[in-house]
Amino acid sequence: MGYFTQCTIAHLFFINSLLCVMKYISLYVAIAVVLVIIILFAIPAIKMHSMLDCRSFSEPYNAADFGISSRTITLKSADGITLGAYEVEVESPKAVIICLGGIHSGTITDWYGHASLFARHSYASLLLDLRAHGASSGEKIYAGTREWMDVCAAVAFLKSQPRYEAVPVIVMGVSMGAATAITSTGRCKDIDALISLSSYSSWEYNFNRNVEQQVPMWLAKILAPFVNATTSLRFGEYADVTPLAEIQKLGCRPALLVHSVGDEIVPFANFEQLVKAAPNAQKWVVDGDNHCIIEDFVHPEQDSSYCSVIVKFIEDVAAKSNDNR
Numbered sequence: 001m002g003y004f005t006q007c008t009i010a011h012l013f014f015i016n017s018l019l020c021v022m023k024y025i026s027l028y029v030a031i032a033v034v035l036v037i038i039i040l041f042a043i044p045a046i047k048m049h050s051m052l053d054c055r056s057f058s059e060p061y062n063a064a065d066f067g068i069s070s071r072t073i074t075l076k077s078a079d080g081i082t083l084g085a086y087e088v089e090v091e092s093p094k095a096v097i098i099c100l101g102g103i104h105s106g107t108i109t110d111w112y113g114h115a116s117l118f119a120r121h122s123y124a125s126l127l128l129d130l131r132a133h134g135a136s137s138g139e140k141i142y143a144g145t146r147e148w149m150d151v152c153a154a155v156a157f158l159k160s161q162p163r164y165e166a167v168p169v170i171v172m173g174v175s176m177g178a179a180t181a182i183t184s185t186g187r188c189k190d191i192d193a194l195i196s197l198s199s200y201s202s203w204e205y206n207f208n209r210n211v212e213q214q215v216p217m218w219l220a221k222i223l224a225p226f227v228n229a230t231t232s233l234r235f236g237e238y239a240d241v242t243p244l245a246e247i248q249k250l251g252c253r254p255a256l257l258v259h260s261v262g263d264e265i266v267p268f269a270n271f272e273q274l275v276k277a278a279p280n281a282q283k284w285v286v287d288g289d290n291h292c293i294i295e296d297f298v299h300p301e302q303d304s305s306y307c308s309v310i311v312k313f314i315e316d317v318a319a320k321s322n323d324n325r
Contacts, residue, residue, distance in 0.1 A: 044207065044227045048234060051103065052141040056133045058106025061298070063088070066116040070127070075157055077131070077149040084135025085154060086127040088115040093124040093163070094318040097170045097195075098154050100128060100177030102292075103141060107134040113299045114172075121311055123318075124164070128154050130180060143203040144179035145238040148246075151184035151191075159190055168192040168321040170314060174292055175199070175266065179243045182274075185253065186246025193317040194255040194281075195310065197293050200266045201273040202242035204231040209267045247278045254320070255281035256313045262289030284309055 063070040068088050075083040086109060097118055099111040108127040115125040130147045131138035151171060158164045170193040173181035178199035185194045200206035207227050212220040232239045247255075255278060259271035275283055286293055294303040301307060 040223060040226045041230065043223060044211075044230045048207075048230060052143065052234070053139070054132070054141070055139060056104045056106045056141075058134075060086075060107045060134070061109040061112050063109070063112055063115075066112040068112065068116050068119055070112075070115070072135070073157065075128075075150075075153040077153045079146065079149055081131045081150065082137040083131070083150050083153060084129045085157075086115075088112075088119060088125045088127070089163070090119050090122050090124045092122065093167050094122045095168045095170055095314055095321070096124040096126060096158055096164055097172050097314065098126045098128055098151060098158075098181075100130060100147075100151070100171065100173030100180050101133065102175035102177055103143070105133055105177070109134075110298050113297075113301065117300055117307060117311070118314070121314070123314060124167075126154055126158060130177070141176075142235060142238070144176055144183045144243065145203070145235045145241045147176075147180040148184040148187045148241065151180060152188045155184075155188050155190050166321075168317055170195065170317060172310075173197065173199070174297070179203075182243035183241050183246045185255070186249040187241070191253070192321065193253055193313075194250070195258070195313065196243075196256070196274070197258045198260065198263060198266050198291050199243050199257070199270065199274065201244040201270040201277075203235075204228050205244075205273070206266055206270055207231070209269060210265075213264065213267075244273055244277055247274055247281075250278050250281065252280075254313070254317050256284065256309075257281050258284045258286065258293055258309075260286045260288055260290050260293060262287075263291050264289055265291040282313065 070086040070088045073085050073087055075085060077083060099114060101108050108129045111127045118125050129136040130150050132141045155169055158169055169191055171181040171184055171191050172195035174197040178196040181194055181196055182199055185191045204227055208224050211223055257274055259268060261268050294300060294306045296302050
């Protein structure tokens with residue numbers, strides 16, 4: 001065998017060995033890439049599972065402890081969810097307020113303090129447990145993308161009652177309840193006014209802002225598209241029902257948007273987006289970082305400034321409605 005032939009064989013053997021090594025390297029790289037993608041999908045999926053795939057329940061408060069009485073009613077949403085609600089009636093109501101709690105509110109009766117405040121000013125209220133909360137059925141929370149159907153059922157009930165004929169319907173919520181109040185207002189034209197306390201502009205936007213607070217920015221940017229994809233998969237056909245989109249359907253209806261400038265649960269950037277989308281809405285920016293706006297949400301009467309702002313807004317809505325009759 002000649003020298004040239006030996007060199008050729010050695011060269012071919014080297015190339016073949018190199019190709020085999022590269023093949024295995026490519027396989028390992030592909031496996032590594034797939035594992036990284038799975039991990040990046042798993043991070044938001046696991047977190048959202050812990051937040052949304054659960055029921056929130058706690059023992060109801062006693063209406064009598066707040067100087068009011070309530071009656072329990074049962075409603076049905078358009079997609080078949082059985083809903084529990086508590087109606088607080090007043091004589092000759094000037095307005096009726098639908099109250100909505102936050103994402104892990106165990107019972108909407110923690111709004112009895114607000115209902116008592118409203119009753120003293122001749123405003124009725126309907127405290128609604130959203131799906132998967134309190135007295136309502138359902139095992140999954142949809143962050144406002146489907147809960148607007150719950151509110152539409154409440155509005156339909158109120159509109160069917162003669163005592164609320166020509167009475168303005170105001171929807172008011174905190175946190176996810178505020179987000180639901182906004183999406184409901186966009187979807188239901190029978191809602192006359194809106195009060196939002198600490199709403200996010202969209203679930204994925206707020207989720208991404210929270211991620212940025214907990215991990216390095218470079219990692220947050222990598223995770224963002226996986227958060228958005230997970231949100232779309234989880235909420236399905238209603239994924240585009242966001243407060244930011246629905247608030248643009250507000251029209252000339254009055255709205256009061258409230259937010260704490262230092263809120264860490266729903267960062268202030270959410271509020272800025274909503275305000276930009278609804279420039280005619282009233283705004284109230286609160287100092288501090290209280291996500292629920294006031295220190296003791298169960299007893300709002302302890303914060304006179306808060307009560308004054310909320311009651312004044314409702315008074316204006318009621319007066320405008322009365323003028324238009």
